[in-house]
Amino acid sequence: MSAVRGADDGVDAVVVGAGFAGLYMLYKLRELGLSARGYEAGSGVGGTWYWNRYPGARCDSESVYYSYSFSEELQQEWEWSERYASQPEILHYLEHVADRFDLRRDIRFDTRVVAATFDEGGSCWSVRTDTGVQVRARFLISAVGCLSTPNVPALPGVENFRGPVLHTGRWPHEPVEVTSCRVGVLGTGSSGVQSIPLLAEQAEHLTVFQRTPNYSVPARNAPSDPVQSADVKANYDAIRERCRRSLGGFPFDVDPRSALSVSPEEREALYRGLWDEGGMRFVFGGFADVLTDRTANDVAADFVRARIGEVVREGATAEVLTPRDHPFGTRRPALDTRYYETYNRDDVTLVDLHRTPVEEVTAGGLRTSDTEYPLDVLVLATGFDAMTGSLLAMNIVGRDGVELRKKWSDGPRNHLGLMSAGFPNLFTITGPLSPSVFSNMPTCIEQHVDWIGDCLEHLRRNGHDLIEPTVEAEDGWVEHAARVAARTLLGAVDSWWTGANVPGKPRVVYPYVAGVGTYRKACDAAAARGYDGFVLNPSAPVRRRPQGAPA
Ligand code: N01
Numbered sequence: 207m208s209a210v211r212g213a214d215d216g217v218d219a220v221v222v223g224a225g226f227a228g229l230y231m232l233y234k235l236r237e238l239g240l241s242a243r244g245y246e247a248g249s250g251v252g253g254t255w256y257w258n259r260y261p262g263a264r265c266d267s268e269s270v271y272y273s274y275s276f277s278e279e280l281q282q283e284w285e286w287s288e289r290y291a292s293q294p295e296i297l298h299y300l301e302h303v304a305d306r307f308d309l310r311r312d313i314r315f316d317t318r319v320v321a322a323t324f325d326e327g328g329s330c331w332s333v334r335t336d337t338g339v340q341v342r343a344r345f346l347i348s349a350v351g352c353l354s355t356p357n358v359p360a361l362p363g364v365e366n367f368r369g370p371v372l373h374t375g376r377w378p379h380e381p382v383e384v385t386s387c388r389v390g391v392l393g394t395g396s397s398g399v400q401s402i403p404l405l406a407e408q409a410e411h412l413t414v415f416q417r418t419p420n421y422s423v424p425a426r427n428a429p430s431d432p433v434q435s436a437d438v439k440a441n442y443d444a445i446r447e448r449c450r451r452s453l454g455g456f457p458f459d460v461d462p463r464s465a466l467s468v469s470p471e472e473r474e475a476l477y478r479g480l481w482d483e484g485g486m487r488f489v490f491g492g493f494a495d496v497l498t499d500r501t502a503n504d505v506a507a508d509f510v511r512a513r514i515g516e517v518v519r520e521g522a523t524a525e526v527l528t529p530r531d532h533p534f535g536t537r538r539p540a541l542d543t544r545y546y547e548t549y550n551r552d553d554v555t556l557v558d559l560h561r562t563p564v565e566e567v568t569a570g571g572l573r574t575s576d577t578e579y580p581l582d583v584l585v586l587a588t589g590f591d592a593m594t595g596s597l598l599a600m601n602i603v604g605r606d607g608v609e610l611r612k613k614w615s616d617g618p619r620n621h622l623g624l625m626s627a628g629f630p631n632l633f634t635i636t637g638p639l640s641p642s643v644f645s646n647m648p649t650c651i652e653q654h655v656d657w658i659g660d661c662l663e664h665l666r667r668n669g670h671d672l673i674e675p676t677v678e679a680e681d682g683w684v685e686h687a688a689r690v691a692a693r694t695l696l697g698a699v700d701s702w703w704t705g706a707n708v709p710g711k712p713r714v715v716y717p718y719v720a721g722v723g724t725y726r727k728a729c730d731a732a733a734a735r736g737y738d739g740f741v742l743n744p745s746a747p748v749r750r751r752p753q754g755a756p757a
Contacts, residue, residue: 217241219345219662220333222319222600224309225253227635227651228349229300230276232309234659238666243343244313245335251304251313253351255296259377260397260585261404263293266425266541267486267646270438271456272296274303275446276652282439290427290485290541314339322346323603324630329671331631344671347658348597348634352643355595357588357708359392363566364584373586374401384409388580390572392564393587394420395702399540401587403548410553413579415572417559418537419529421510425541426484450653451723454490455646465493465502477509485541486646497535497694497719507534517546524549526558536694537701538643555579592702593638593716594618604629617705617714621675621683621739622729624654630674633658639687641725643703644717653722657729661737670742679739691715 221231224246235242248256265272269286280303287295304310314335321334331346356375364371372382374397389409391398394416406412438445448457465473473493480488495502511528518524527549548554562574571581594614602610605628613619613628620626623640624633635654636642642650665673691697697715700706705713718725732738 216330216342216344217243218343219243219347220245220319220322220331220341220343221347221349223253223349223351223354223596224248224251224304224313224315225255225349225351226274226300226648227351227655228253228313229303229307229309230274230651230655231347231349231635231658232312233276233307234655235662236312238659238662240662242312243341244309245317245319245333246313246315247318249315250297250301251310252297252300253349254353255293255300257354257375257377258397259293259379260372260374260401260587261382261408262400262402262543263374263377263397264290264400264425264427265296266290266396267456267648269296269430270435271445271449271646272648273299274648274652275442277307278442280306281442285435286430288427288429290425319600321601321603322632324605324632326605329630345631345633345662346602348600348632348637350596350600352593352636352647353590355591355599356586357590357595357702358586359588361392361564361567363568366569367567367581367584368569369582369584371584371586373588374398375590382583384583386410387582388413388571389583389585390415390579390581391585391587392572393589394418394540395587395589396420396538396540397589398587399542399545401585403542403544405585406548406551406554409583411555412548412553413555413557413572413581414549415557415559415564415574416526418531419527420537420540421507421529421534422540422542422545423488423510424481424484425543426482427543449646449649449722450726453721453723454486454644455641455649455722456486456490458487458491460490460492460494460496462494464495464499465505466495466499473505474509477506481509481513489535489539497533497696500533500695503533503535503695510534514546517550519550523556526556532699532701533695536696536699538703589702589707591708591711592705593643594705594711595708597634597637602629602632604632615712617684617712618716619680619684621680622732623683623687623718623725624657624729625673625675625740627675627677627680630672633661638716639683639718641718641720641722644719645722649722653726653729657733660733664733664737665742668742672743673737673740675740682739687718688714690718690720694719 218240219242221228221244224244269291318336320336323332325332330342330344333341356373388411389405390413392415399422445457449455452459480491496506514528515524562576565573571579598611608628618638623637705711
């Protein structure tokens with residue numbers, strides 16, 4: 207691999223983002239002896255865990271699994287204080303990783319990549335930042351995260367609101383004092399479900415504006431048990447390996463049976479056990495056909511609905527909170543601590559936006575079709591332009607001046623969720639059509655970084671400068687991912703997984719949903735066959751073969 211020709215300030219690789227993915231990618235590049243520059247829009251490392259500082263922000267994966275495995279010393283020395291780490295603790299962990307491996311010296315903070323253009327003559331990427339820096343790099347590696355561009359709905363009149371309007375994904379760094387405030391929360395996805403119980407405790411009055419009720423499962427958070435932690439550490443190799451081969455990136459899997467093949471008593475007992483364990487064990491540990499068969503799904507959905515009815519004392523409120531319009535698990539279920547219990551408080555009001563939609567934000571509150579609710583603070587827990595928002599915002603232009611945004615105007619097109627034809631040497635860590643958000647993220651991040659690292663090493667060993675998928679391989683992967691998704695109940699449901707939460711966004715199932723283990727096999731097989739589906743050092747642009755032409 208030769209150095210970038212004619213670069214003023216050239217590096218081998220630019221890595222965009224300094225969260226879980228970016229940090230490990232920088233570590234890997236250094237291990238390979240490649241020069242790298244990281245660009246990060248935030249003032250510090252952490253990515254998601256840097257930005258999402260809202261009350262109650264906490265990981266939905268158990269910390270012992272939601273962590274790096276690449277360093278044995280790191281995983282042995284780090285102690286998590288709770289079953290699910292809070293945002294400050296995960297941020298502290300990532301800061302520790304950055305310091306322990308001396309990664310900050312390669313990162314430029316407060317710097318956003320605003321343009322990246324492939325230079326065919328120089329066979330490299332020309333990357334521009336909002337600080338006016340222009341850098342050339344052989345490889346461009348996106349580690350921008352899947353949930354980093356806030357989705358801010360166009361609420362009529364919001365500019366007239368007298369108090370602060372806070373998006374959960376851009377929460378202020380200084381504490382937000384709400385003790386004598388009337389707080390409104392718009393949105394009941396994971397961010398809403400996590401913040402609502404805490405805001406209810408702090409605020410004078412909390413009004414929750416709910417459009418779609420979500421299924422929420424008790425997290426059952428608790429202080430870490432030192433005996434269990436020691437046991438995990440003693441068995442980390444086997445546990446991590448199980449995560450890598452699993453469906454969801456956790457060391458447990460679905461029950462292989464159909465929910466409909468066992469008696470109602472047995473079904474109830476299985477779900478009761480998983481419910482008591484809490485968290486992702488309920489989400490990923492149920493029957494195999496929960497996401498593929500509506501009747502089987504009803505078993506899980508009815509189980510959760512019954513729990514809501516048991517907790518929420520007021521029947522009408524319980525009914526508004528009960529999801530009936532989508533199957534369980536077809537929108538990302540939330541994990542909670544005393545979420546449904548919060549609605550038993552006298553100082554919490556639930557507004558059903560399906561019945562009474564938002565009409566406008568006023569100077570002093572939010573008006574629905576039947577009432578104006580007085581508010582001092584408005585919290586938008588309205589989610590993200592997921593999976594492609596931050597990637598496309600970089601204005602990436604590949605061969606022949608083709609914009610990635612245009613190429614993907616009907617949905618993402620790539621091979622293995624990793625690379626897109628016409629965009630040589632651009633890698634997308636946890637990009638669309640890879641398992642990413644449909645799994646425990648660090649498991650998939652490490653798999654992608656390792657795959658990219660092996661690929662770069664392969665290029666170097668074999669004297670190649672460029673790699674790019676063939677159009678045929680890409681078409682095959684896009685079709686395959688869609689076929690897998692079509693076997694599930696996911697595609698028919700409006701969610702951020704299907705892009706339905708952002709007006710005008712193409713409607714596809716964005717994550718690859720065949721499972722982490724299956725996906726890993728496909729990536730490994732391509733690499734083992736000499737990067738099957740990719741062209742190394744394409745001397746000319748990789749173009750679509752005319753129909754019927756020989757392969
Ligand atoms: O966002 P969401 P999120 N008027 O898109 C509502 C991850 N995460 O930030 O469904 C009224 O899920 C919208 O209503 P509807 C996790 O993967 C992880 O909560 O469109 N309401 C919905 O209720 C999660 O899934 C963790 O009808 C409007 C809500 O806003 C993902 O991030 C913690 C509206 C958005 O829910 C996103 O979760 C938090 C409008 N105009 C998040 N627009 C952890 O692991 C939107 N809504 C810790």
